[in-house]
Amino acid sequence: MDDLLAQFVIEAAELTQQAAEDLLALDCEPGNRARLDSAFRAIHTLKGSVGLFDLAPMQGALHSAEDLLDLAIKDNVELDPTRIDPILAVLEWIDRCVQHLQRVGTLPPTAEDEGAKLVLWLASGRAVTPAPSPVAGGTLPQWAAKLFDANPAIHRNGAVALRYTPAPECFFSGDDPISLMAGVPELVFARISTRENWRDPAEFDPFRSNLIFEAISMAKRADIEAIFRLIPDQIAIAHDATTDPSELPAESHETTTRTIRVDLARIDDIVGLVGELLTAKNGMSALVTQAQLLDGGLALSRNVAALQQDIGRLVAQLQRAATDVRMVPLGDTLRRLSRLVREISGQTGKPLQLVVTGGEIEADKTIVDGLYEPLLHIIRNAVDHGIEPEEQRQIAGKPAKGTISVSARQVGHRIELAVGDDGRGIELGHIRSTALARGLISAEAAAALGESDCLELLFAPGFSTSETVSDLSGRGVGMDAVRSSVRRLGGKVTISSAVGTGTTIVLSLPTSFAMSRVILVTVAGEQYGVPMESIAETVRIPASAITQVRSNEAFALRDRTIPILRLGDIVGSGAPGRSEEMLLVLEIGASALGLVVDGIGERFETLLRPPAGLLRAVRGILGTTVLGDGRIIMVLDLEALLA
Amino acid sequence: MTVIVGEREIRLTGRCGVDEAEALLSALSIAPQSRVVLAAEHVHTALWQVLVALRPTVIGGAPDRFSADYILPLIAQKDALP
The missing domain is CATH 3.30.565.10 (Histidine kinase-like ATPase, C-terminal domain)
Structure with missing residues (x-):
């Protein structure tokens, strides 16, 4: 099923549910404006979505239902209670159509007729006999009717008929039709026919499937659908809805449970826990070192290390699974x-x-x-x-x-x-003159700008x-x-x-916030995390290599002059220069920058949590992470800090 | 090999996968009078099809209810399929 249709199936189920709830509430409390508005919105939205597909009968019925609600809203009157039933019938029918759409990819053949009857019912307030005929929309397809007719002893009520026509090439896709059939629960009848007559053994192709299965099962429809879920194009499932109206809502529920909508916060909780698990695992590194120091602890440390690796692999898998859930x-x-x-x-x-x-x-x-x-x-x-x-x-x-x-x-x-x-x-000239006019750069700087630097100016704050x-x-x-x-x-x-x-x-x-590689840096006795991806390289240079350019500092790296900033100054704890300086060389946009730090520590992988609470208001913080020993480290957003 | 061709019988043993269908077909084409002994824990549809199409004498037990109830009778059936 294509993505759009799959989305629609989920959305339609939610909207019909919403509208039905609203209408039922209106039935008890006819003056409830909010419910009326909500029902209108749901049906209106549904109609809009239906319009994306070629589903004219559904569109027509929804349009009439929408009109009825719209009229009540515009005239500011209560919805005529006799109109609630037909609208509910439309919703129920839409649900069934959508299910059919999901299974087979088309509307039921009777849809047009049923849709027309519903429109009539909506308009007249009188059901077109036989009563809410659309509810009989579950009329059995011919093959199923024949199957039931051939087995009069089987009580149709609750029985599900299925017709499985394996594609001739299905063996190549790894299908084993008889195995699938053997898995159908509560089978009460089956018959097998062939697509075409068996050929001579000399011409017989054993790798082409030639069988057709028809069967009746007393199991739940959803259980049977689950067996054939990978080959929806080869299976038809039907059950006699008229004899078993109570089954309907359950069925509509079960066919949509293959996807569930989950509050994002719950998934994030899981992702968060995985992050903590990761931290706990990192903590085992200390154990390995400790064990090594013990007398004869080498074997123990090796075992712990091996265990840590196993756990690491599992955490990584779990983490992938958890982030996968968030992928859209x-x-x-x-x-x-x-x-x-x-x-x-x-x-x-x-x-x-x-x-x-x-x-x-x-x-x-x-x-x-x-x-x-x-x-x-x-x-x-x-x-x-x-x-x-x-x-x-x-x-x-x-x-x-x-x-x-x-x-x-x-x-x-x-x-x-x-x-x-x-x-x-x-036009680069246009950018130059504008930047000049806005006072973003000096005249000589403007003239010296290369193409990419010039385009960079577009990203400067206040440029338009x-x-x-x-x-x-x-x-x-x-x-x-x-x-x-x-x-x-x-x-x-x-x-x-x-x-x-x-x-x-x-x-x-x-593609995801999955793992960030972070390196620890020390500045004035404090540790910060810096994302590895912004660091091009780290260099150690003698202080004498740093030259003063007016009030700024710079140094030359492979014939390129790179301006220098001191992280200590940025985070507000400046320190005197040393004889040898440690620099992170950052590539930001098209330009490079050297950042002086006191020291560089371990590198590790972590799940960055976006800053929460007070930290959220602090500029230049990408998130926080927990170190193996439980310390919380702020990870700096260098690009924001240096902007 | 899960399709074992003997002098007068062909034995299906273990898990007979789809790739064995050809072996079964050729064994039965060469010796249509062979009995087929079912002693397998799983028989792929492709092999069942060969049996249904060629209808040899089959003895032994089917690996599951469905094939016992619905496929074996089909093989034993002497008139044409519906």
Whole structure:
């Protein structure tokens, strides 16, 4: 089943549930406005989602139901109680249609007819006989009816008919149909037929499946569905719903339990516990050393070390499993962009098209959710500053429709999200003069700027190249906001542009917050963690190699002059210089920077917890982590500290 | 090998996987009069199919209820399948 449809199945079940609850509440308390509004919203949303697929009968019935509710809301009157039943019947019917959709991929063949009857019932307030005929929507397919007819002794009530037609090539996919059939519980009848007549032994292909199974079981439908869940295209399951109405709600419940929605906080609790487990495991390193020091403790220390390794492997697996739960496809966010682009196109009068690729790539939910905001700014910027008005595009020989492309790809453990436009590109001279005008740089610095440094200026706080503040991007959010929100997600932003052909902004993000490699640094007796990914290298240089450049310091590393900052000064505990200095060389954006620290300690892997409580307000802290000995260490967000 | 071809009988033993179907088919094609002795803990559908299509005399027990109740009768059945 495609992603969108799978999402829809989950959503539809929730919305029908919500609407039904509201309607039942209205039945007891007809004047409850909030319930009426809520029911309307649920049905309205459902109708919107149904519109994404080709499901006209469902759309029609929902539309009529929505109209009824809308009328009551607009006229500020109570919902006519005689209309509650038909709306409930619509919801019940929608549930059944969705289940059918989920299993078979299409609406039941009777859907159109049933939908029409429901619309009539909604309009007239009178059920079209036979009564709520849609409830009889469970009318058995022909094969199942025949199967039951052939076995009159079997009580239809509660019996489930199944027809399993293994694909001819199914052996190659590892299927063993008879084994599957043998696993069907409470089988009361089965018959086997063939797709085609058996061939001569000489022509007989033993690797093609030729059997068709039909059976009746008294087991629960969900149990049978579970057996065949991997081959939904080869199985048909039916049971006589008319004779067993009480089974219906249970069934609708069971078919949706294959996915559950869990409060993110609960999953985070698990991820948090895994992090602590990791810390506890790291603590065993001390045990290994202790054991080594014991008399004859070598064997013991070796055993502890081996055990630690085992636990480490298990924790890593557990951690992967826990982070996997949080993985969602990027498409969840990217899909929202098309609406945004349509909206912007309407506002600016620039015809636009959005091309999205790579929506199937998965990343942590926080990252996927957090992407919307920066993408929104980037796209707004692109349309505002990049895409030319239609007539200019025509002069430039470009298609009238501007194209915004968003393409995601997986690069190792990171995702790269490139947002490109085919607009006018960015004039470096324009950036220089604007930066100069805004007092961001000096005239000689502006002249000396290379291309990438120049584009970097776009990310400087307070930079905006638009002369007129527009409705779109002129809301005080520049590229600096984009960079900082991407950085919060552990990502980086780079930009490239070609005058006349367009601009591309690339976001590089982790797929999950899984593990961060952190190195401990000491400054003025305090220990801090620094993420390894921002460190290009560590060097030890004599103090004499540091030269004073006005009030700043710098040193030369392989013919490159690198400015120096002292971490002690930044965290507010400056220390006198030493004869030999330890430096972390950081690559930030396109520039490098040396950071003086007192010492470098161990490196370890950790699950970074985002700062909570008071720390959340402190700039420059990426998160906290617990060391093996239980000490809590702050991990610094160097890029934010140095910005 | 879980399909053991003897002089007058073919024995299915152990877990007969899909790749043994060809061996069973060729053994039965060469000697259609052979008896097939079921002594396996698992028989893949591909092998059952060969038995259903060629209908040799089968003795021994089926490895599970379903094949005992529904497949063996199919092999024993002398008239054509429905």
